[in-house]
Amino acid sequence: MAAAPSMAAALAASLPAPQAAPAPAAPTYEAIPASMAKVIDIEAEIPVTTVQLDGIVITKIIKHSREAPSATAHGLLLGLDLDGTLEVSNSFPLPLHGGGDDDDKSTKSVARYQAQMLRSLKEVQSDDSVVGFYQASTMGAFFSQALIDTQAIHQDKLRHGGIVVVHDITQTARGNAAFRAFRLTKSFLDAFKKSNFSTPSLIDHQLTFSTILEEIPVEIRTNALLSSFLNTLTTPTPSPLPDASPAEASTSSLPPSFSNLNLGAIGVVRNLEQVNDALDSYRTEEGNLAYLQRQIAREKSRADAYVAKRKEENASRVAQGLAPLPEEDVSRLFKIPPEPSRLESMLLLGQVDAYGKSLAGITSAGLVKMYAAKANSDI
Structure with a gap:
């Protein structure tokens, strides 16, 4: 009986010794480069100083404002904030909000439409991060209770507070595409959260109609293909006719416009x-x-x-x-x-x-x- 343990011990001794499992290497983390430290703004510490609108966003807003039944066209802006610049790369219109007895039903319908649009944009790998909204106006008058309430909600919920882009339909009709970006001031937000707009509160916060909103500079960005196309439209080309008159010696794809010379009191x-x-x-x-x-x-x-x-x-x-x-x-x-x-x-x-x-x-x-x-x- 004593031979069995000795044989087992001899067999175990003949086997190679098990190797210890290598200890896992400690993970190493590379420091964020200084050039990317501002871009990766996780805590939203860098304030937004510029709003950059893509050319497609400008086109969509103008088209929606022109086709809307009244000067109530509004929609959401989508994009990303990078190094103090709010890049707006896409937008989509929102349906008109009805009033009266169906006010609550209309609000829920708009909310469902917004959620469905954002979900569809996410499925096609498009920007689905809301950074603000746009509002059409006439003759530069955009002050309204609805705009203030919507912007206050955005500045409370969104990452950098969000912005509102105001499009003046009247200026666009005259050939000047007018786009301005705004956000509520801190003093106004303080009074708004307290729901106190009495005379002492206005004096304490130094509020007037000119200090409700603060304007942010707006830049328009177009891609290289679109810029080249616009240059071909505006660059005159020589006429192939040898005996062309001086007025027809060079032509362009865009005909000349003399609307600016109209002496009529338009508007x-x-x-x-x-x-x-x-x-x-x-x-x-x-x-x-x-x-x-x-x-x-x-x-x-x-x-x-x-x-x-x-x-x-x-x-x-x-x-x-x-x-x-x-x-x-x-x-x-x-x-x-x-x-x-x-x-x-x-x-x-x-x-x-x-x-x-x-x-x-x-x-x-x-x-x-x-x-x-x-x-x-x-x-």
Whole structure:
């Protein structure tokens, strides 16, 4: 019986000794190069200083604004922020938001459409990161409660706060594609989160209609193929005819446009109507605020008179050796309304200012044209 263990021991000794498993090498991490440290902005510490719009985005926004039934065209902007530049590479329109009894149903429908579009873009390996939204406007007047509310939500939810790109349809109709990018200021956001736009709050935050939004520079980016195509359209080519007139010696794919020489007051009447409507709305809002202020002052005077009368009665009772009457809560006896919000009046002032600047631009250009025509006609 003792031979079995010895044989097992001899067999085990004849086998090669098992090799120890090599210890796993410690992982090494390469430091992020200095050139990429700003690009890989994980914590969103680099503020956005420039908005870069692709040519396809410009085309989509102009097409949507032109085909929209009214100046309410809006949609989402998609892209990525790199080294302080918000690169907008794609966009898609959103359906019009209905009102009335179907307001909640319309909101859910728009949310479903937005989620479906983002999901479809992700499936085709396209940019699906929302970086803001765009809004069409007429004559530069884009101040509205809806724009402020939407931008406030974006700045609270999105990575870098998001931006709103405003497209002026009126300027585009005159041949000038006007695109401006904005975001809400920190002082306005502070007052907005507190829902306090009373007079003391506006003074503390130094808020006016010009400090609601801050503008960000906009750049337009086109690829090399599109730039080459535009150059071929604008570069004149010599005429193949040997006896061509000087006017036809060189031609281009784009015919000359003389719309800038039109002396007609294009848009002046409509602009004046918009100014008058905005001023009427502002006057109505100021009248409502004045009525509420008088109502608040009336209730405060009644409360102060009640407190003064109660103090006189208590002083008289103490002089007679009687116990003073208990002091009652004035806020329960008198319903003093809170001070009204002045946000709507600020937005209306912003619209009046925008219409005024647009009117000044139209009239100044028309005045220069008339002086030029007068000089050429020797009148």
